[in-house]
Amino acid sequence: MKKAWMDAKEKLNIKNPLIHCITSPIAINDCANVVLALGAKPIMAEHPKEVEGVTKSARALGVSLANITDVRAESMMISGKAALDSEIPSVLDAVGVTC
Secondary structure (H helix, E strand, O other): OHHHHHHHHHHHHHHOOEEEEEOOOOOHHHHHHHHHHOOOEEEOOOOOOOHHHHHHHOOEEEEEOOOOOHHHHHHHHHHHHHHHHOOOOEEEEOOOOOO
C-alpha cells in the first residue's frame, strides 16, 4: 500500500496536473490546499461562462454539492457535461444532498 501511494505521489509530482474544483466558499481553501499537497495544481473556477473551457483543460473535475447556489449548480452541470464529453475523470461530493 505504501509503495502504491509513493508511486502515485511521484506520478502526480512529475505530471503536476490541473484539477478543476467547484466547491463552496466554506471549503474552497481546504480543497485547493489538498490538491496542492498531492502535487497537482488547483483551479477553482465557477462562473458559468468560464467553466467549460477550464474543465476541458483540466485532468480531473471535482464538485461538491455543499452550500449550493443556483449559479454554482449551473456551473456544475456545464462542467460535468464537458468532463463527460472529454472523458475527464470526475468526483462528486454529495454532502448535503438530502437537504
